[in-house]
Every structure is written in structure tokens, then in C-alpha cells.
Amino acid sequence: xxxxxxxxxxxxxxxxxxxxxxxxxxxxxxxxxxxxxxxxxxxxxxxxxxxxxxxxxxxxxxxxxxxxxxxxxxxxxxxxxxxxxxxxxxxxxxxxxxxxxxxxxxxxxxxxxxxxxxxxxxxxxxxxxxxxxxxxxxxxxxxxxxxxxxxxxxxxxxxxxxxxxxxxxxxxxxxxxxxxxxxxxxxxxxxxxxxxxxxxxxxxxxxxxxxxxxxxxxxxxxxxxxxxxxxxxxxxxxxxxxxxxxxxxxxxxxxxxxxxxxxxxxxx
Amino acid sequence: xxxxxxxxxxxxxxxxxxxxxxxxxxxxxxxxxxxxxxxxxxxxxxxxxxxxxxxxxxxxxxxxxxxxxxxxxxxxxxxxxxxxxxxxxxxxxxxxxxxxxxxxxxxxxxxxxxxxxxxxxxxxxxxxxxxxxxxxxxxxxxxxxxxxxxxxxxxxxxxxxxxxxxxxxxxxxxxxxxxxxxxxxxxxxxxxxxxxxxxxxxxxxxxxxxxxxxxx
Numbered sequence: 001x002x003x004x005x006x007x008x009x010x011x012x013x014x015x016x017x018x019x020x021x022x023x024x025x026x027x028x029x030x031x032x033x034x035x036x037x038x039x040x041x042x043x044x045x046x047x048x049x050x051x052x053x054x055x056x057x058x059x060x061x062x063x064x065x066x067x068x069x070x071x072x073x074x075x076x077x078x079x080x081x082x083x084x085x086x087x088x089x090x091x092x093x094x095x096x097x098x099x100x101x102x103x104x105x106x107x108x109x110x111x112x113x114x115x116x117x118x119x120x121x122x123x124x125x126x127x128x129x130x131x132x133x134x135x136x137x138x139x140x141x142x143x144x145x146x147x148x149x150x151x152x153x154x155x156x157x158x159x160x161x162x163x164x165x166x167x168x169x170x171x172x173x174x175x176x177x178x179x180x181x182x183x184x185x186x187x188x189x190x191x192x193x194x195x196x197x198x199x200x201x202x203x204x205x206x207x208x209x210x211x212x213x214x215x216x217x218x219x220x221x222x223x224x225x226x227x228x229x230x231x232x233x234x235x236x237x238x239x240x241x242x243x244x245x246x247x248x249x250x251x252x253x254x255x256x257x258x259x260x261x262x263x264x265x266x267x268x
Numbered sequence: 269x270x271x272x273x274x275x276x277x278x279x280x281x282x283x284x285x286x287x288x289x290x291x292x293x294x295x296x297x298x299x300x301x302x303x304x305x306x307x308x309x310x311x312x313x314x315x316x317x318x319x320x321x322x323x324x325x326x327x328x329x330x331x332x333x334x335x336x337x338x339x340x341x342x343x344x345x346x347x348x349x350x351x352x353x354x355x356x357x358x359x360x361x362x363x364x365x366x367x368x369x370x371x372x373x374x375x376x377x378x379x380x381x382x383x384x385x386x387x388x389x390x391x392x393x394x395x396x397x398x399x400x401x402x403x404x405x406x407x408x409x410x411x412x413x414x415x416x417x418x419x420x421x422x423x424x425x426x427x428x429x430x431x432x433x434x435x436x437x438x439x440x441x442x443x444x445x446x447x448x449x450x451x452x453x454x455x456x457x458x459x460x461x462x463x464x465x466x467x468x469x470x471x472x473x474x475x476x477x478x479x480x481x482x483x484x
Contacts, residue, residue: 056366125426125443128272236365240324243360244317250356251313258306 057081059121060225061133062218065211067144069109069135070218073101073121078226080105086121089132090147111135114144270361270376271425273369285425289375296351296381304349311469315342316353320360324367334447339418340411340455343384344392345462345469354381375425383417395459396470403463404456411455412448419444 061071069088073081086107088096096117101107111117117140120132137146276282304312319342323335342350355377361367368376391410398406462469 125422128275236324239364240321243320243324243357243364246360247313247317247320247356251309254304254309255306258309 057084057121057123057127057129059086059119059129059133061119061135062222063214064135064139065214067111067141069111069117069119071107071109071119071133072105072222073107073129074105076229078229081121081123084121084123086119088117088119090115091118094147111140111144114140114142114146270368271372271379271422273372276372276375276425279426281428285428286371286375289372289378289425291374292382293351293355293374293377296348296378296385297355300346300348300351300353303347304352308346308349312346312349312353315346315350316356319353320357323357324361324365334444336447336451336454337380337415337418338411338451338454339380339384340387340391340407340414340451341458343386343388343414344395344410344459345388346384347388347392348385350384350388351377351381354384379421379425380418383414383421386417387414392471395463396467400460400463404460407456407459408452410452410459412452414455415444415448415451419448
């Protein structure tokens with residue numbers, strides 16, 4: 001209740017300390033009105049926080065069908081990045097080509113070289129994907145011309161689908177098409193794991209069932225990714241509070257340091 | 269309004285821009301810190317915290333996503349102390365959310381804090397002296413100008429660093445226009461409140477008489 005009395009005094013004309021005698025006020029309270037105004041603005045923004053999309057742009061390779069790399073570029077939170085340039089480079093930095101995302105953030109990049117592809121996206125105003133998506137050479141058809149003379153050794157794919165249990169010992173293959181910064185996900189499905197083995201070089205006409213199951217798995221992975229990101233966003237409130245805490249802590253330290261100094265004249 | 273880590277480092281004149289950004293930020297921050305006395309610490313802290321919270325909450329805006337900044341407010345109330353306040357907010361954003369990074373921090377601070385200080389110098393006087401009914405208008409322009417200048421500064425830095433992009437100029441201003449309007453509205457309402465209850469923050473003398481305070 002003593003707080004209320006002090007606040008009342010602060011806002012009543014007679015209780016106001018004269019301008020020069022401001023040091024007699026309690027430290028935190030002079031900021032009360034400004035605090036309230038700033039917090040009100042922040043709280044209004046908080047109403048929109050559930051649909052907020054962040055600056056951060058991510059690129060995700062959904063699947064590789066033959067030589068076509070399908071992926072999506074989106075802002076953190078899931079909003080599509082439309083009309084964004086997607087650039088492919090090889091691990092040495094040479095450009096392998098470019099494509100653009102459509103209205104849903106989807107893109108298709110047709111690989112013409114048999115090498116690892118790093119895909120990244122960039123907006124005109126400087127927004128860029130932090131980490132590129134990687135498509136390994138093994139995911140692409142082996143008949144693509146390589147950058148150097150050495151052909152890539154045929155590597156068994158790591159299948160995510162139950163229909164290819166016969167594939168030998170491929171589970172140790174690290175997730176090749178890696179999303180930029182979400183927590184690690186299971187290997188996104190590849191429509192043609194048989195492409196990476198020497199016997200089915202560029203074989204056309206895979207059974208329809210595989211495409212459909214590939215598409216449905218890709219959709220489910222998208223869903224999982226979005227839930228993970230929503231979880232990540234939820235954690236952010238802790239970060240906001242943490243950041244505010246750091247600022248207030250720094251202010252407290254500043255007060256302490258100032259109080260330790262021998263009293264000097266006001267800095268005005 | 270943040271420039272991303274690595275964008276400038278890779279650009280042709282990026283290093284020079286980064287160096288200028290750091291130098292100007294260092295000067296501005298030093299100037300700001302010298303002017304902070306014990307009385308000012310709470311307001312610097314509160315505004316820095318508000319800046320940090322508000323600019324971490326992003327709203328989708330067409331192709332990209334933007335956020336309020338409250339830099340107009342900071343410039344008017346804090347003056348040069350806006351530099352350390354913005355710097356603190358941006359450091360925490362980089363550390364906790366990865367928005368921007370240590371190298372580009374100087375340029376980002378300069379882009380946001382320099383317009384804040386400029387708007388403070390221009391608008392603080394009028395906000396303190398104008399009749400109460402005009403305060404929201406001045407506040408609107410203070411907020412909108414701070415955002416517009418920051419947007420121009422952002423574009424200018426990217427352009428000078430050699431990154432050619434088709435949107436420079438009118439398109440860049442257009443992209444920031446709705447943001448500037450939103451910022452202006454928020455600043456206007458906050459300024460009206462501040463002028464009513466704490467006119468000393470704007471450099472105006474607190475009225476001594478009861479009757480004036482009870483005016484609308």
C-alpha cells in the first residue's frame with residue numbers, strides 16, 4: 001500500500017518533487033508511466049505473436065525426383081517466401097544455376113551436374129537463408145556429368161520408406177537433404193532410391209505408388225517441421241524475458257557502480 | 269531493417285561500410301553513455317527493453333516480415349543515449365535470436381540509432397513546447413521519420429556496399445511506408461501520454477498549477 005501512496009503523490013500536483021530535487025524519488029517509479037505506455041504497445045503486438053513470422057528465412061529440400069530437386073523457402077513460422085531467388089552452388093562455390101520460388105514458396109531446381117548441391121535463397125533487401133540446404137551427389141541420378149572426371153561411387157540410399165527394406169545396410173547414411181536450421185529430422189523420402197544404385201541408371205517409369213507415398217511422407221514431414229517450429233517459437237517468450245532481464249540487470253549494475261563513486265555533481 | 273551477418277562481408281565495399289558502422293556506433297555510444305546519469309538509467313533500461321521486445325516480434329508484411337522499432341520514441345526521450353540503448357537491444361537479439369550478428373552489429377546499430385538521435389534533436393523541442401492537441405501529430409512524424417530514415421539507411425548501406433538490387437529507392441521506401449505509419453501511430457499515442465504525465469521527459473517544465481494539469 002505504500003507503493004500506491006507514492007504513486008499517487010507522484011501524479012498529484014502538490015506531491016511532486018520540484019525538478020531539481022528529483023533524486024529524492026524512488027528509483028523505479030519515475031519510469032512507471034513510460035513503462036506502462038511501452039508495455040501497452042508491446043502487449044498489443046503480443047496479440048499478433050501467434051501469427052508472427054520472423055525475418056529468418058529457411059530453405060528445405062522436400063524430395064529429389066530424378067534430377068529435380070523440390071523444395072520450399074519459408075520464413076520462420078511457416079510463411080511462404082514468394083518470388084525469391086534460389087541459387088545452387090557446388091561445395092567449391094561455383095554457381096550451378098538459379099530458380100525462383102512460386103507463390104507458395106515452392107521451387108524446383110533441375111540438377112545438371114553430378115555433384116553436391118548447396119541451395120540457398122536470398123531476397124533483394126538482404127534477407128538470406130542462414131544455412132544452405134544440401135543435396136548430395138548420391139541423391140541425384142548417376143548419369144549426370146560430373147564436375148571432375150571421377151565418377152561418384154555408387155552409394156546405397158538410406159530409405160525412409162518401408163517398401164525398400166531389401167536395401168543393404170544403408171541406415172548409417174547421414175541425412176543428406178538437410179534442412180537449414182530445425183532440429184534434425186528423419187531423412188526426407190526420396191522418390192527413387194534405386195537411382196543411386198548402378199543397376200537402375202536413369203530408369204524411367206517408377207510405379208505410381210512410390211510417388212504417392214513419397215508425396216504423403218513429404219507432407220507429413222512438412223507438418224512435423226511446422227510443429228517443431230511452432231514449438232521453437234513458443235520457447236522464444238522465455239528468450240524475450242531473458243533479454244529483458246539482462247537489460248534490467250545491466251541497469252542495476254550501472255546503479256551500483258554509480259553509487260560506489262564518490263558523489264559528484266549531476267552530469268547535466 | 270536488420271542487415272544479415274555475412275551479407276555485407278561478401279559485398280565489394282562491405283568491409284568499408286562495416287568499419288564506418290562500427291566507428292560511428294562507437295562514437296555515438298560513447299557520447300550516449302557520458303550523458304547517462306543515475307536519473308536516466310531507468311528510462312534507458314526501460315526503453316531498451318521495450319525496443320528489444322517489440323523488435324523481436326515480427327509481423328508478416330507481404331514478401332517480407334517487419335517489426336516495430338520504437339526508435340522515434342527513444343530518440344526523443346533519450347537523445348544520444350539512444351545509441352547504447354539500441355546497441356544493448358541488438359546485442360541481445362543477436363545473442364538470443366540470431367538476428368544480425370557480431371560483425372554487422374555496428375552497421376545495424378548505426379542504421380537504427382542515428383535516425384533516432386536525429387529525430388530526437390528535431391522533434392524534442394516541438395513536442396515539449398507545442399500545445400497538447402498538436403503533440404500526437406508531432407509524435408507521429410517523429411516515429412514515422414525515424415523508421416523511414418532507418419529504411420533509407422538500410423538501403424543505402426546495401427547499395428553502397430555494392431549489392432545492386434532492383435528495389436532500391438522508391439520501392440524500398442514503399443516497403444517501409446506501412447511500417448512507418450504504424451510506428452508513427454504508436455509513437456503519437458505514447459507521446460500524448462508522456463506529454464500529459466511526464467512533460468519533463470520532453471524537456472518541458474512541469475506545470476505548477478492544479479488547473480492546467482486537469483486539462484484534457
